[in-house]
Amino acid sequence: MMTWTRTLRRVIGLGAPKTADTDVQRAAATARRQAVERPPIDIAPNDPLLAYFAESRGAVSLDELQLDSPAVQALRARGSKLVVPLISQGELIGLLDLGPRLSDQEYSREDRRLLDKLAGQAAPAVRVAQLVREQESEVRARERLEQELRVAQLIQQQFLPKHLPELRGWQFAAYYHAAREVGGDFYDFIELPNEQVALVIGDVTGHGVPAALVMATTRSILRSDAPRLVSPGAVLARANTLLHGDIPPNMFVTCLYAVLEPATGRLRYANAGHDLPYVRGESGVRDLRATGMPLGLMADMTYEEKETVLDPGEGLLLHSDGLAEAHDPERNMFGFPRMRELVGRFEAGQPLIDELLNDLGRFTGAAWEQEDDITLVTLVRSEGVEDVRVLDEFEIASVSGNERQAMERVAASIRGVALAGRRLERLKTAVAEATMNAIEHGNQGRAELPVRLEVSTNDGHVVVRITDLGGGRDIPEATTPDLEAKLAGLQKPRGWGLFLIKNMVDDVRVTSDERHHTVELVMRLGGGSDGRDS
């Protein structure tokens, strides 16, 4: 709804056509000086006034209007005398709303003619202004939504584990990928007394910032109670009590909480309505069932606690429903049976995650837009755990060139171990590169800071750990250098170090804490899949 003043201001602001009648311009200027700003009134879409102006055009005196219209009543109440429809492309887009004339005389026929003319000229400009305003409002709404998604992602990423547990005889792997809208999936590993570790996976109903905040709260509750309570059922019961009452209406959290004793493989678990974990063993796949209501739904819940033993060679998969409930283009669901079958076919750990995701890709097709967060956490107990045998430990000063000395000493220490020929040369190159990075980047070339190297064999692998004092910094990911761009002079010729390391060894693990940064280079003993061992 346009007021007299606003409409005129807008017409003038947009620049009235130079050919406009000078009377109109004069009237506009006078009104601009004299009109008092009045707030617009809203007209409901079903108000009879709108139907009236759909039928008739031109200025109308409110005293003459016989309509049962809330808008007309509102206009009369604030002293309006005359309304003039603003029509653009056949559509009513607003009204000029005029109070009594300053002379207290009625509006003359000439006044109305002038006002109709003015409305005819003003309407297109007003429409343009309305469209611009609508577009700006849409852009702002879109920006708000994007900003909310960014915040949700930030919260989510902040609270997911940065590192996997390193437990002798166990291999962990995890995958998390948020849907565009960001759901409330989370997983966690919590160190417990007596070398136990808690495994947590959960899913908060809903999306965006609210789900992310509930996820963060749940994680904090679990983390604070886990070391004290240890018992999975007690931890979930306590989390339920704390969440119930505080959690927003219609929201709840499904959560599987398990405690692993790495030395024995004993796994105690409780489940607050989360998807059943699968264990892959010699006799096939078994579900880990335990009953319990989702967290936050009802007060005073108890959670059944069960236990199993993960034998050597057995693997466990914890998962959220984002994968099993994905749909193909025909709206068929991926389903838990298909997932369970894959668990039975592939070794737990990274291979299982890779296979699940490959199969999901084949099922959904390339055009699929992820519907919900996908979280997968797997662990596998090694068949046989050989004692770690440290072959050599030493330090070098952070002086450029010392990487060659480190490389030769590592090579000498693994003489007699089943690693030779090209694979030994590859490890040597990786050791030199990683040591050079430790000297130049980790320790910033400060000679007084040592780079520490440890060479060991463990479970059929030779492992070289290279540690510097560059903790607390982000470590870049290894990317494939663009040789064409370098040859064309578009990029610097450098930047091969991380790429070489990654391509030379069977596995690279990077860990860091506030002080230290460690690169672990791993080579399988007794040859590699490339079959080029000599």
Add this chain to the structure above:
Amino acid sequence: MAETVERAVVRRRDGVTVIDMPAHIDITSEAALDTAYSEVSPKGAVLLNFTGTQYINSSGIALIVGILARARKQSRPIGAYGLSDHYREIFEVTRLADFMGLYGDEQAAIAAKR
């Protein structure tokens, strides 16, 4: 050219420029390789002889990329020979082998580039 040297040596053979590469190619080789390349004849093929090279690190790879870029800018053929199996593999992994011919020995390299 089997002996190991810490500097690059430039020589001509059968109309081809040969650069005998240092024993260790790393960041300390930058000046030596720069000087060597500036000494090569203005025309004709260039061969990099790695027979005496025992160690190349990522900084060394970057220097070789630099030489390759200069040769390509001058539209002159460039090749390499004398690489150990390990460094041949690195030339393949880094795709340097896609841009320069790799030969077993000097004779084969000169025959190809002459």
